[in-house]
Amino acid sequence: MTDAIQPNETLQSQLSAFLDDELPNAETDLLVRRLIKDRELKQTMARYLIVGEVLRNTASDTSKVAALSPDFSKRIAISIRQEQAVGTKEQAVLKNSPWSKWLRPAAGMALASGVAALAFVSLRSQSDVESGWLAAGQSQPAIQGGQPSYRRVNAVTRSAPIPEARLANYVVAHSEFSSPLGRGNQLTGLLTSEQQGYLQIVNEEGVPVSVELIKTVTE
C-alpha cells in the first residue's frame, strides 16, 4: 500500500520543485518527459498552478482584505463549517500544493482551506470592482454594512472585452514585430489560451477576476 503511494508523493514533490524552479536539471528532463505522456500528472500540475496563483495573489494582498474585514478569519472559519460540500478535495490540493509555503505569512487567517481561497478570490473580485475595474457608471456589488458578502461575483469588469478573433488578430499582428523568442511565446500563448478563453478579464497580477477561476478551483 505504501509502495503504491510513494511514487505519487515523489512526483508531487518533484512538481513542487519544478514549479518553484528548484528541481535539478537532470530531474527536470525526466519530469518534463513524463508530463508529456502522463495526462493525469499534467492535470495535477494545472491544479497546482491555479491554486498557487490564487494563493500567491491573495496572500500578498491580505492588507486589503483585512481592511475590509478585521474579523475575517472568524467568518472564514464559520464559512468552512457551513460549506460541507467543499473541502476534502481542495484541502488535499492545498496540502500538497507547492505554494503551501505561501500560506505561512497568512496562517492566522485560516487560508489553508479551499473555502478560504474561494472567499479571498471572491473578496478580491469585489475589491477590484471597488478599485474601479469597471466601466464608468457601472454599479458596484454592495458590501453590506461594512461586511463583505461571500457570494460569487459574476460579470465583473466585463465592460469592454475584446472579442476572441479580434484579440487573436492583434496578437498575431503584434508578434510580427517581436523578437524570435518573444514571438514564439506570444503565438504559443494563443494556443494555450484556448482552454481559458480570451474573454477572461484579469487583474493586474494576471489572475482572472471572473467566476470561472473559482469554479476551476472547486472542481
Place this chain on the structure above:
Amino acid sequence: MIARFASCFLTMTCLIASTVATAAGTEDARVWLERMSQALVERNYDGRFIHTSQTQSETMRIIHRYAHGQITERLVSLDGVGREYIRTNAEVTYYMPDTRSVLVESHAEKDGLLSLIPEYTPGLEAYYDISTSPANKLLERKAQLVNVQPRDEYRYGYRLWLDADTAMPLKSQLVDRQGHIVAQVAFADLVLREHITDRDLQPAVDTKGFEWIRHEIHRQALVNEVNDWRVGELPPGFKLTNSRLQSVVGSKTPVKHLVYSDGLATVSVFIDQNDMEGQVGVSLQKVGSTYAFHTDTAGYQVTAVGEVPAATVRSMVLSLTHPSGGNHESLPVHESAVIRK
C-alpha cells in the same frame, strides 16, 4: 607610503579588471542572445515542450524549417481541441477547430521582418542587467545560462538555458522584476534536423466547412495619419519603431498600428476609429503571458498588446494623444475608470 600606494594601485587594478570582466561578460551575454535568435530563425528543428504560465499548462509540438531564406513553422497544441498555426514569411494561418474558423494574417514585410535577427546593443543594459553563468546539462546537452533581469517594473526579463553548441533555448523562463516566473517553456525533446519535409508542415485540422477570415496589410499606409498619434508617457527606453495601417476582424476601416520597443520588449498600440458614442470602459485581458489593455471611448477603440507587465500597456493607452486641429489632445478616457495602485 610605498605600501599605501601599492595597496591603492592593487585596488584600482582589481576594480578595473572587475569592470572589464563585467563588460566582457555582458557583451558575451548579448552575443548569446543574438546566437539564440539566429538559431530560432535559421535552424531546422522539431520538438515537444511543456508551456506553463501562471494558471495553466499545455503540451505543444513545434516544427520549424528554414530554407532559402524562407521560414515555415508549425505549432500544434497536443492538448485540448488541437488548435495550431502555420507561419511563413508571408502570413500566419491560425486554425481554430473549436470555432470552426481559420484566421489568416498577411505580413507587412514578406521577406524581411520575420527572418530578421535582432541586434542587441549595449544600450539595452540601461534597462536590463544581462549576464551569463554556467549551467548543468539539460536534455543531456551542455547548457549555458543567460540571465536578462529587468531594471524596473515596466518590462519582463528572461532566464534562458541555451544549448552550448547551437544556442537553441532548451528551457526559457519569462520573469518579472522580482524574479518570479511569469511563463516557462521546457523542452521534453528537441531534434535538430537536416531537412524537414512539406508533409511535416501540413496542418492536421480538416478545414472542410470552416470559415476563413483573411486580412491584408494596407501597404499604401497613410503614414502621416498614423504618426499623428502619440503615447504621452512612454516607459523609459521605449520608442516608436514602426507604424502601419491594417485590417482587423470586426473593423470596417483600417486600424492604426503603432509599435514601440525598448530593444527587447515590444508593445503594439492599435487605434480603431468607430462610431460608438458615449461608451467609456476599460478591460485587461491576457493571452498566455501577453497582456491586452483595451478602452472604448467616444469615437475610438484603443488596445495596447505586449508581453510586458499590465502597468506598461495600461499607462501607454491612458497617455495616448490624438491630433485635433493641429493640437494633440488626450483621449477622452476617464482616469476615474481605472485606479492606479
